[in-house]
Amino acid sequence: MIPLxxxxxxxxxxxxxxxKQVQHLTDALKSLGYExxxxxxxxxxxxxxxxxxxxxxxxxxxxVNEGKTVPLMMSDDA
Numbered sequence: 001m002i003p004l005x006x007x008x009x010x011x012x013x014x015x016x017x018x019x020k021q022v023q024h025l026t027d028a029l030k031s032l033g034y035e036x037x038x039x040x041x042x043x044x045x046x047x048x049x050x051x052x053x054x055x056x057x058x059x060x061x062x063x064v065n066e067g068k069t070v071p072l073m074m075s076d077d078a
Contacts, residue, residue, distance in 0.1 A: 001025070 002021040004011055011018050026039045036042040046056060054070060055062050061070040 002011065002018065002025055003013075006012060013021075022040055029039050029043075053064060055064055059069060061072060062068070063070050
């Protein structure tokens with residue numbers, strides 16, 4: 001875990017502490033099978049509602065191309 005108390009994007013901890021937290025998170029994700037050439041950057045952009053396709057935000061699942069919220073549950077009619 002990397003606490004980011006300043007606006008949810010910044011830490012006030014010294015760089016050496018944050019770098020150890022980032023390395024621990026990276027190692028944990030890789031041990032769970034997460035594969036990406038830049039683990040932290042790929043996670044950091046998951047919630048950006050401006051990236052293509054579907055994104056998870058604090059407003060729910062967003063279809064970025066249409067700018068609409070996507071229902072999480074589908075009805076039997078769909």
